[in-house]
Amino acid sequence: MLFLNFKLLIINLNMPDLYTAKPTEKPPKTHRKTSVFDRLKNVESPFSAFVVKPDGVSFENQRRGEAVLLVLRKHWITNLGWVTMGIFLVFMPLIFVEFPVITLLPTGYKLVVFISWYLLLIAFLFEKFLIWFFDVGVVTDQRVIDIDFYGLIYKEVSEANLEKIQDVTLQQIGAIRTVFDFGNVIIQTAAETNKIDFEDIPHPQRVSRLLEDLTR
């Protein structure tokens, strides 16, 4: 009996393995993020409010190897107010040219009044454009950054690492926002800045889904 057991043991030791489980390697953490990154269609237009994987974009305190996935601005429709006003103000001197106060002015003064008017108008439109252009939300493969410009002399930059994101809320209130597909994405974080708002950004559902994918 002892001999038989010993024989079985020898047979067992000499038998080739029929199946050997391959050691499973956990994919590196960046792999999952890269796949989300790859699914996004590249949008390069500099005036776009939804820029995907932009080239040549960088920001203050960008970490080495940190890739910008999304640059978000307010939807173009939010600029409609000042653009319409600008168009109206361009033609305003044509209305005022017949006013008695203007007609009384000598030609040189008339010219200076018109030049001054257009200088003021350019300043007004340029300032509005700057605030829209530089008021951005940035999503990278490591964090979210919200750069806010309130006027030309007040700026606010808030950021949070992706791991600190606790909750992503989507707000799309009103018919205009639904029709043109824009809204707010509010990100609750455990970072120093406990709330990051991306206001009136296009495709908020896509953004919130992307953020959920990145933080999962």
Next chain:
Amino acid sequence: MIDLNIAVNDLFNLSPWPIIKFFFLVALLIYIIFAFILVRQVSVMDKIFHSRFNVFIKLISIALFVLSVVVLLIVLKFL
């Protein structure tokens, strides 16, 4: 003693244009300061968020500053 009639006459004969020109110059000086702040502000904004298009925005802000100086010179020379 100042003759009141002469003083009133002088006041009425005074041309308003130098005063208007003075106000134009003051307004343009304020505008030049604003345009300069705008150039600086664009540089700060570019440092915070840089994209390839920022070069054009910088050029526009500088052009606005130069234009305001040119207008000031025109007012000084021709008005």
